[in-house]
Amino acid sequence: MTNSSSFFRSILSRTLLEGMLGILIFFGIWQLARSIGLLVVLPGPIEVIEGAPAMMSQANYLLSWSNSAKRVFLGFAIAVVLAIAIGVPIGMSRKLKEFSFPVLEIIRPIPPLAWLPISILFWPSSELTMVFLTFLGAFFPILINILAGIDSIDIRYIQAALSLGAGKNTLFWKILVPGALPSLFTGLTIAIAITWEVVIAAEMASGDNGLGFMTWQSYMSHSMVGILVGMLSIGIAGLISSQIVSLIGRKFMPWLKK
């Protein structure tokens, strides 16, 4: 009895009630604006909900999800591997860092999407173009955060380990890896959001399938419901990927309790 009442209290807390009220008001205003004719182009939420099943039952809807997710995953995975392979040696050696950092600083500020045309020309297929752009978007945030993570390690830990007779291997696995991991995962969280953004834009500009292309096609055929369903799907896909990344982060770093 007490159990169920505390359950209800936690469900019906003030925060949750007000949150639901806020979302309801948001949709209410949207629907009202549509009903009284303020929104001429944009359909109301009811129309979107009514039109969504037809859109989502199309054969290529699920295929769009898997195609975009595949690109995001590939680009992200390549970026993680390369950023770690390049970032760890650069972060550990001051000479190497001074040697390579200026070059990276020249390339880094160029927005990933500015690479779009040249990658269309350079890579033989549009699939490779999109994976390359996704990689590019994810690579620099991860790299910068690995470098920052290694920099942030307290020199005294290294000195203490050395004076206790730690070898190179121990130093790497016991000091460097746990010290740089939180920052690495910050980078991964930023990177996964950027990958979705880049994939969407690349698909809109040069793709022939995927969630971004689906949204673009809806735009071409002036299907507003399709655009909104596309946007919503992209948002949900991004949210799921971020959750997966932070879940993995918590698994790898059990000492960071939140």
Add this chain to the structure above:
Amino acid sequence: MTDKSAFDEKLLRAAGWSPGANNWHEKFYKKFFTMQVFRGLCGIALFFLVWYFLTAIYVPPRFEFIPNPVYLFTQWISANPENGISIFSPVYYRHILVSVLRVYAAFGLAIALGVPLGLMLGWSKTFRNMVFPVVELLRPIPPLAWVPLAVLMLYGIEMPVIFVTMMAGFFATILNSYLGVMSINETYFRAAACLGFSRWKVLTKVIFPGALPFIFTGFQIAMGVAWFSLVGGEIIAGKSGLGFLIFDAYQNVQLVNIFIAMITLGSLGYLSSALIRRIGEKLMIWQLREQGQV
């Protein structure tokens, strides 16, 4: 006497000072001709050498699409370039101006809307409970996914592009302003309450300065993503600007122009971020002093 000065000199050298470094050119020399700068220049030189080698001397398949650096830079600074874009052509500056204006308009809008909203989220609990879920609902949608909607709903070409450019920075600013308010030590609020501050005074004297470091973090993120989204917006929907220049050059196969526009975009983005960082450091000197960093 001479012995002592020789000893002094030795001591100074041992401590890393150079005894004669009082005149400005020696100071300049010492500051800029370090191993660090030398290694950096070596890295950059190697980068350009590899680039030159792969595009001019031994060209692997598909590298023919990349112009060689010497040709690229001579075109960039030539008075009559083959493709119409160089530092002497007015078109180049028109594209730059359009892009810069768009980014700063979007950035201004993002902070003008984002900071008050973020502070409000931190200030009032009821407001937070009601509005934060809506923000979280819209935030995961990437800015460029708004492009089709923006193009159909807003008038003209400028408004959709600015809207898309604004979107990412807007959420970054809201979130960081809100986190800034949350980061303020509770005792400050209690102290303000003890001193009889009105709610308005709490906002201007406690909340705003307390949240400023986070707000500036938000600005930096906003500036970065603004350039990022601008390129996307201009490529997909624009009729002018550097993003459009890239896409236009692609369609006319003017490879050099693509690279000129890319490098220009990179430099402008870098400069904008540096500018924000400098302003932030100037405005928050009190905080650095508190931490003993100045």
